[in-house]
Amino acid sequence: MSGVDVAIVGGGISGLAAAYELTKRGLSVRVLESSDRPGGVIRTDRFDGWVIDGGPDALLVQKPAAIALCRELGLGDRLVPTLTPRTAYVLRDGRLHPIVEGSFLGFPIKPSAFVHASLFSWPGKLRMALEAVIPRGNVDEDESIGSFVRRRFGTEAAEYLADPLLAGIHAGDADRLSVQALFPRLVEAERQRGSVLRSFRAHNMKPAPQGAFLSLPGGTQEMVDALVAALPPGTVQLGSRVTEMHRAGTYTLETGAGPVQARSVVLAVPAYVAGSLLGGFDTMLAGLCAAVPYASTATVAFGFRQEQIGRPMKGSGFVVPRLERTPLLAATWVSSKWPARAPAGHVLMRGFLGGGRDPHRTERGDAELIAAAREALAEIMGITGDPVVQRLYRYTRQSPQYEVGHLHRQASIERRLAALPGLFLTGSGFRAIGIPDCVADGRDTAGRAAAWLGAEASRESRPPAG
DSSP states (O other): OEEEEEEEEOOBHHHHHHHHHHHHTTOOEEEEOSSSSSBTTOOEEEETTEEEESSOOOEETTSTHHHHHHHHTTOGGGOEEOOSOOOEEEEETTEEEEOOSSEETTEEOSHHHHHHOTTSOHHHHHHHHGGGGSOOOOTTSOOBHHHHHHHHHOHHHIIIIIIIIITGGGTSOTTTBBHHHHOHHHHHHHHHHSOHHHHHHHTTOOOOTTOSEEEOTTOTHHHHHHHHHHSOTTOEESSOOEEEEEEESEEEEEETTOOEEEEEEEEOSOHHHHHHHHTTTOHHHHHHHHTSOEEEEEEEEEEEEGGGBOSOOOSSEEEOOGGGOOSOSEEEOHHHHSTTSSOTTEEEEEEEEESTTSTTGGGSOHHHHHHHHHHHHHHHHTBOSOOSEEEEEEEEEEEEOOBTTHHHHHHHHHHHHTTSTTEEEOSTTTTOOSHHHHHHHHHHHHHHHHHHHHHHHHHHHSOOOO
């Protein structure tokens, strides 16, 4: 039976970041990943001049943990910003309307931005502008993103910003997702100044000059590959599903390749997987983890010849409100967003399906999903002919839904977990959504595990009293 200081269950970005931090601190680590590849939802396919991210394709500048990690791994000079123009669009009545400059999270901040926002009707613009004088609500009570935006900015803002943009980022339903858990800055803005617009104007909110996102020429998987390479050989053990976990002094994790013994364990897996492993330790904790809802999504990538596209691709892509009655949640114009993602004379785009507002979409077959995305994109973008390349990526129960009450449930999870010595949780189902937050939380969790191990070693070396 092999033994290590820390066993990490799950080789996604959270688990790999935790492993990296622990090894930097001189601890022995084993990462047990059930699939045949590390990285979780981060995956990039590279072939014949195409660079296709199947999952997330960007690192958010505003949250620097992932960018800092890239620099530590020697990838700093490979970070590239999005191409200009960086315009994103919202589909309304079959037309693409730009999110105008002078907006933050899609909300116009400057008066001129309201004037030029073709997405909204004049009554809708007036109602949004009146947010500055709407009385402060009960900011201590959690509410949905849709409820918050509707209350502060009106119905049009809820339908054409909260639904496709704020909730769409998380593949969720705006009337179910928690604004406190996912957009605490909006809640804090209302708390501090009684108005989101007044707060943003006071802080002189401006977009970063280099853009909001960075990526890598070889896609986001470059970071995963560099992380794995930075770990000691044999640290990441693929095809190692943990079927059972128990503790008798140290932890023993049962896998198909044999048991692994560890002084401490970090679970970096979906919350429902963590729940299945925690049942033998604390049934209430297991139930709390299992109760975190998840959505399934599909990403369909298409490569076309430039002349097949009837509409200019000037910007990064578009999001789709529920009212548009199309299967698409959003689309990214990849070759207009990032450099060198398609061969010369070709374009690359991705369509997104499923999520919390269309939960049964991904139950359909591959051919039906590809056809649905292709037909919807063809109608919006004026595409003719067959794609040169097409790829489908399914993510079943991979998008955690931080619904109203998530923070309360997470606090309960933390309290129960504190009674289990040497056991830690990280990953997108708990405190972190998105690559930067997962990197930060994975490393922070590793730090807490290292501190616990240090305290344990100190206690064990202490001479007996008397």
